[in-house]
Amino acid sequence: MKSHDWRRQGRCRFEPFALFFPPDGETGEQRDMRERRAKKVCAACPVIDQCGEYALTRPERYGIWGGMTPDDRRIERRRRRETERKAA
Ligand code: SF4
Incomplete structure (x- = not known):
């Protein structure tokens, strides 16, 4: 699967x-x-994890x-930054 193929499975396309x-x-x-x-809609989406990670790792405003x-x-x-800071 290509890195963005998950988009074709998103519930939001309907x-x-x-x-x-x-x-x-x-x-x-x-x-x-x-x-x-x-x-x-997202809660029932099979690619919610991929979609969320995609947006969190980019400046999606x-x-x-x-x-x-x-x-x-x-x-x-912010929560992730604080977790990383505490782990460093
Ligand atoms: S989780 Fe992402 S791909 Fe799935 S319905 Fe929501 S916005 Fe669309």
Whole structure:
């Protein structure tokens, strides 16, 4: 399998792009609802781990990847940095 072949197995390929990437003018309430719906799709996705790792190891600032929002990814990156620092 090529390194990005997992993308072809993502559940999001059956969903509207706007469910995973915010449309212009989205309110906070709309964002919360959209993110909850997108996370449900990700939770049933067979490549959630690959997708999440892909986004965490790149400067992906937008969208839902691997069931994580941009804020979720910032928190996870920070947690990993702190774990690495403690292990050093
Ligand atoms: S984890 Fe979510 S964003 Fe990633 S491929 Fe699966 S459905 Fe798409």
